[in-house]
Amino acid sequence: MSTQSGIVAEQALLHSLNENLSADGIVIIIAKISPDSTSVHQTQVTRSFEELVQLASQEREPLYIFYKPEGLAKYFFVSFIPDGSPVRSRMLYASTKNTLARQVGSNSLSTEQPLITDAQDLVDLKNFDSARPAGQNKPLTHDEEMQIEINKQQALLRKNTSVKLVSQDSASPLSLTFRVNSEKPINEILDSEGKNLIIFQIDPSNETIQIVQSDTCPSVDELYIDLPGPSYTIFRQGDSSFFIYSCPSGSKVKDRMIYASNKNGFINYLKNDQKIAFSKVVEIGDFVELDKSLLMATNKEDSLDHGSNPDLPNKSNLKFNKPKGPLRKRRT
Structure with missing residues (x-):
């Protein structure tokens, strides 16, 4: 109450x-x-x-x-x-x-x-x-609100441009509705060019996910994201790759909806099409909220699939022995 x-x-x-x-x-x-x-x-x-x-x-x-x-x-x-x-x-x-x-x-x-x-x-x-139909007056879930807002924006784009958009095709929440606009495959940028930091943003006007920054970041301590609005980031540290979804305070409601509804689809695209395995997926608001210790993993034991291998110790399943109570004083 x-x-x-x-x-x-x-x-x-x-x-x-x-x-x-x-x-x-x-x-x-x-x-x-x-x-x-x-x-x-x-x-x-x-x-x-x-x-x-x-x-x-x-x-x-x-x-x-x-x-x-x-x-x-x-x-x-x-x-x-x-x-x-x-x-x-x-x-x-x-x-x-x-x-x-x-x-x-x-x-x-x-x-x-x-x-x-x-x-x-x-x-x-x-x-x-x-x-609006009368049936839409009932309370909507967060996902329904996001989808309605996205559909409105896409309808407006179709009206203004008369061009068929990528997301006009039906797709599940786990599929990618926006086209990735990159001159080279993303895995090639990471592997061949030696870049370990790639930042993406969505351009709603043409429904594309674009690379806005690719760079070499010497260490986790020097990692910094300073962009207006939400973004997706790939950061590679040693043999481990991390996906960071950042949605700073003050981001427009429309942008929050678009990025949140496309996050899983983009991650699946990177995993399945670009063959990039992520050790962790991290979600933050402002960059200052990022716990950089989460990006210190450099081996397979710290991957997201950590718990799926029974031969590896899972930290979440660690058990501690119950401490023994004080010894009783013996009677003489």
Whole structure:
């Protein structure tokens, strides 16, 4: 059960929400918690996404956004929580959200209540419209949300370019939907050219995974990844290869979805097509979260298949002898 803050909506906000519910066209109502943390009040009503993005970009504090699409008598209740907002404000908005939703009423709200951290991603609310089938109003799993978002982007690309995309073909989550764009085979870059660090990023405009950096990294201590947005990295240390999936804080929601849904397919492509065996697959947010001790493996005992060989000691199955208790003093 979530903790409630005791903060309630002002009557002026509730009246505005009720009045605009039957309005023609789209309506965007912006609200925030008062400076004295006693109520939620309306700050602005707009019909422009550009104005919404501009306002949100200037905010350091969170916002509540009620978006009513054209032709739909319900609001999408959006929590806008900027990445740099104070922790106390995040907690206050999170603990007030349920109370505010109950005051507005379930009949006036869609079951979909997005959480957005980047002001630029607010324009994606345009995709929440009245054309959505009723069956899609039920809560979606994380994988379903990612797939819906990817399908929307691919549909937009098809509309703009009229070119068949690689991912139009049906594929399982373990297959690669994006084409790998590399002049040479990746295993050749690692083996023949002596490069032990290759970093990839996805270009959604043409659905390709591209090499953005290939270099020689003398040691684990000198490894550093400093790129805007998520990335895939292959790092080779001795006889061991490692796959690093990095998704820095502040990455756009759209990019997070695309990289997360293509990670397994790309790993399988590298294993099966490029014959690259990985000792470990590491997932991190910001690069500072990387535990470089995970990349110290230089022999087969440290591989991912470690536990599949019964002849090798598995550290996770190590057992310790139960310590003996203190000896009892003998009676004389």
